[in-house]
Amino acid sequence: MKKIIIFGYNNLSYEAISRLDQKSHEVLIVETDALLLKSAVEKGYKTKKLDFRSDDELKSIGIGQSIDIIFCFLLEDSKNVFLTLSARAIDKNLDIIACASSAQSAEKLISAGANKIIDPYQICGQKIYELIKKPDITNIIDHTVFGRDDLHIAEIIIPIGSYLENTYSSHLALNDQYNLVLIGIVDKELGDNLHFAIGEKDHKLDAGDIIVVLGPSREITAFKQEVSNV
Amino acid sequence: MFAKPLVYFAYLLKTSTYYQQSKQFFYNLLENPQSKIKSYFDLFMICLVMLSIFFLVYSVEHELNSTGEFFEKCVVTVFISEYLLRAWLYCDSHRIIIKEYERAEYLNTRFSVLKTLKKVFGKKLEYMFSLFAMIDLLAILPSYRPLRILRILLIFRLFKLFRYSNSIKVFADVLSNKRFELLTLAILMGFLVFISTVAIYLFENNSSGGNIRHLYDAFYWSIVTISTVGYGDITPVTFGGRLVTIALILTGLGGLSFFTSIIVSAFNEKMHTLRENRTYAELSRFDNFIIICGFGRVGQEIASKLEKDQQPFIVIDTEDDNTLLAKEKGYLYIQDDASKNTVLINAGINSGASSVICVTGDDVINVYITLTSHSLNPKINIIARANRDDNVKKLYQAGASKVIQPFEISGLLAAEYAGQPVAFEAILGILHEQKQILMETLVVYPNCLLEHKKIADIDFKKRKLTLVGVISSNKIHLKRRNRYKVKNQHFYFNPEHQFELQAEDMIIVLGRKYSIEHFQDQIEKSKLRPKK
Numbered sequence: 034m035k036k037i038i039i040f041g042y043n044n045l046s047y048e049a050i051s052r053l054d055q056k057s058h059e060v061l062i063v064e065t066d067a068l069l070l071k072s073a074v075e076k077g078y079k080t081k082k083l084d085f086r087s088d089d090e091l092k093s094i095g096i097g098q099s100i101d102i103i104f105c106f107l108l109e110d111s112k113n114v115f116l117t118l119s120a121r122a123i124d125k126n127l128d129i130i131a132c133a134s135s136a137q138s139a140e141k142l143i144s145a146g147a148n149k150i151i152d153p154y155q156i157c158g159q160k161i162y163e164l165i166k167k168p169d170i171t172n173i174i175d176h177t178v179f180g181r182d183d184l185h186i187a188e189i190i191i192p193i194g195s196y197l198e199n200t201y202s203s204h205l206a207l208n209d210q211y212n213l214v215l216i217g218i219v220d221k222e223l224g225d226n227l228h229f230a231i232g233e234k235d236h237k238l239d240a241g242d243i244i245v246v247l248g249p250s251r252e253i254t255a256f257k258q259e260v261s262n263v
Numbered sequence: 264m265f266a267k268p269l270v271y272f273a274y275l276l277k278t279s280t281y282y283q284q285s286k287q288f289f290y291n292l293l294e295n296p297q298s299k300i301k302s303y304f305d306l307f308m309i310c311l312v313m314l315s316i317f318f319l320v321y322s323v324e325h326e327l328n329s330t331g332e333f334f335e336k337c338v339v340t341v342f343i344s345e346y347l348l349r350a351w352l353y354c355d356s357h358r359i360i361i362k363e364y365e366r367a368e369y370l371n372t373r374f375s376v377l378k379t380l381k382k383v384f385g386k387k388l389e390y391m392f393s394l395f396a397m398i399d400l401l402a403i404l405p406s407y408r409p410l411r412i413l414r415i416l417l418i419f420r421l422f423k424l425f426r427y428s429n430s431i432k433v434f435a436d437v438l439s440n441k442r443f444e445l446l447t448l449a450i451l452m453g454f455l456v457f458i459s460t461v462a463i464y465l466f467e468n469n470s471s472g473g474n475i476r477h478l479y480d481a482f483y484w485s486i487v488t489i490s491t492v493g494y495g496d497i498t499p500v501t502f503g504g505r506l507v508t509i510a511l512i513l514t515g516l517g518g519l520s521f522f523t524s525i526i527v528s529a530f531n532e533k534m535h536t537l538r539e540n541r542t543y544a545e546l547s548r549f550d551n552f553i554i555i556c557g558f559g560r561v562g563q564e565i566a567s568k569l570e571k572d573q574q575p576f577i578v579i580d581t582e583d584d585n586t587l588l589a590k591e592k593g594y595l596y597i598q599d600d601a602s603k604n605t606v607l608i609n610a611g612i613n614s615g616a617s618s619v620i621c622v623t624g625d626d627v628i629n630v631y632i633t634l635t636s637h638s639l640n641p642k643i644n645i646i647a648r649a650n651r652d653d654n655v656k657k658l659y660q661a662g663a664s665k666v667i668q669p670f671e672i673s674g675l676l677a678a679e680y681a682g683q684p685v686a687f688e689a690i691l692g693i694l695h696e697q698k699q700i701l702m703e704t705l706v707v708y709p710n711c712l713l714e715h716k717k718i719a720d721i722d723f724k725k726r727k728l729t730l731v732g733v734i735s736s737n738k739i740h741l742k743r744r745n746r747y748k749v750k751n752q753h754f755y756f757n758p759e760h761q762f763e764l765q766a767e768d769m770i771i772v773l774g775r776k777y778s779i780e781h782f783q784d785q786i787e788k789s790k791l792r793p794k795k
Contacts, residue, residue: 044651044652044670044671045674048668048674049673052678053681053682058682128681132673132677134560135560151673153670155560156669157561157564157622157667157672158560159568160672162568163694164665165618167703169704170702170704174690177749179672184747213757214729214732214756227688229693231729232723232727232728247731247756
């Protein structure tokens with residue numbers, strides 16, 4: 034189970050929480066505004082009121098120990114930069130996802146140590162552009178992968194001793210056996226990059242490699258079970 | 264006696280489609296500022312006027328030969344036809360007749376032919392006395408032999424150019440907007456010239472020892488001095504004359520600067536319109552462009568992407584800062600309120616625009632623009648941005664084809680990243696076309712190599728492509744598995760080997776740009792081949 038802290042309770046954090054799988058994630062919301070805190074409590078979320086400027090308070094909620102990911106979704110970019118800097122100083126391996134409202138802030142957040150930048154305006158612009166350029170594909174991805182339809186993109190890590198170990202990607206034939214489409218593979222022998230499955234290279238699968246597939250959730254679960262059946 | 268045939272004839276014209284069509288054609292040719300043929304016609308007329316002026320200048324020292332005479336006749340014929348056509352287009356006489364007749368019928372009074380015809384001719388006379396019509400007439404008249412004496416009036420042909428060039432028209436417009444100030448100045452200058460003419464004549468006439476022989480000389484001197492030109496052919500010699508000169512030069516300087524400032528300020532006021540006219544003219548060259556309403560962060564992001572794609576677009580925003588940015592980037596823009604009908608019409612919502620994007624920061628404005636766009640052109644693709652959840656439905660109701668919520672998709676992406684970072688990068692990589700890998704739809708054209716082919720028989724592996732699914736609205740596939748309804752068609756994910764492709768289906772493949780383009784070329788070529 035991953036432990037996540039979300040700083041700031043607003044539209045963005047609300048959408049993120051509702052999309053997170055509640056079973057595999059434990060979420061805590063940190064907010065200073067009493068009214069917002071109250072509405073988060075009403076929705077049934079775990080909340081905490083604290084001052085993010087103090088390192089001690091950050092440590093007190095588990096940063097540097099048990100927390101895996103933090104979302105810096107405060108409304109002001111400067112606050113997000115400050116929070117990212119403090120959190121990074123406490124924990125080198127923490128996954129920090131921060132929101133930025135301009136391209137300049139995004140650069141600052143990256144240099145402050147954020148792993149991923151979420152720029153709502155840039156994402157929205159990109160989305161509209163895709164809708165204009167490739168309406169069919171964007172609509173399908175929206176309806177299926179991002180939408181509530183039962184079609185998902187999932188990543189599966191090959192565990193040690195799995196039946197997939199020492200097999201070749203060309204022999205997977207996921208579309209026949211599991212009704213899944215293989216999108217790509219992270220072959221750890223070649224680094225952390227994702228190689229798209231477009232028949233360019235036959236990858237030898239080892240433990241630790243990651244397979245990215247697209248398909249109905251039932252099939253994904255079945256395949257996951259089969260893979261981790263050691 | 265004439266009443267019946269006249270009214271009958273008027274109704275005949277009203278119902279005749281041929282008459283209406285030809286009138287519309289000539290309207291498009293001569294008057295409609297939106298029509299393309301008008302611009303060609305204007306250019307033709309400009310050339311014709313220039314040529315005729317050239318012949319006029321040539322004929323000052325040379326005798327025109329028969330070709331020249333013939334050309335002159337042709338020019339005059341064109342001018343006369345244009346003059347008559349414009350007079351015809353100016354008003355619909357049959358409508359006046361019908362209106363008068365129906366009024367008389369309704370009020371149960373007698374329909375007076377004479378009164379009606381008077382009204383009709385009154386309207387036509389109104390045209391004949393308009394400025395442009397006078398210029399047109401003066402450009403024609405001197406060609407009539409008995410009026411050869413008016414030959415100099417042929418110079419009026421140059422004034423005809425006003426008709427055909429937009430910028431000259433705008434210049435005239437600018438001046439006419441400032442007519443009150445110009446009139447004031449003209450009256451003031453007139454007085455000054457009058458006073459100085461009389462004064463200089465009194466001081467400098469021949470009997471007083473000066474150089475001025477008569478009043479015309481005095482007037483000429485006044486004009487030359489007040490305009491600060493000062494040729495010096497007539498110079499004052501008496502003390503009084505010099506005093507008049509000093510006074511006149513000083514007031515002349517003042518007057519000139521006043522005149523300059525009027526013109527400059529008039530152009531400043533008109534600059535906005537001038538620039539907009541240029542924007543519209545440039546826009547009219549495209550026939551598949553996008554209207555972006557709101558040039559905030561989202562609008563800027565879209566614009567920069569579209570620019571890279573060389574997809575034409577126009578930006579509409581009310582804010583000074585945003586329009587300044589659009590100007591700096593060299594985009595086409597209009598600084599105005601996009602919720603106004605006229606603004607959207609001018610931006611081409613009915614003439615060439617393919618999509619409207621409403622991305623202002625205010626949901627209320629987005630709803631309003633969506634509604635306006637939809638009412639102006641129900642078929643246009645409208646993509647709108649909603650900041651709040653509860654406004655999504657309203658935007659769809661207002662006619663949006665698609666609503667995007669920045670915070671929703673960002674939240675979703677953040678969650679996706681937290682859960683499955685690799686999968687997240689994969690999907691973003693495909694969507695943003697990083698590393699030249701993309702997902703693309705290929706259309707199965709009738710008669711092409713894919714039509715009636717089973718999925719098992721297409722070797723995607725050899726083509727270095729991965730098949731993701733098929734989009735189709737064909738009912739034949741409805742019994743197939745993995746069906747997802749997307750709008751009015753179905754998406755068949757990972758189709759079985761037996762899935763037989765039909766014409767107009769679309770296959771979605773994943774692959775490198777080259778492989779996809781190569782496959783697409785093969786499909787396109789195969790559809791042209793005759794069927795065996």
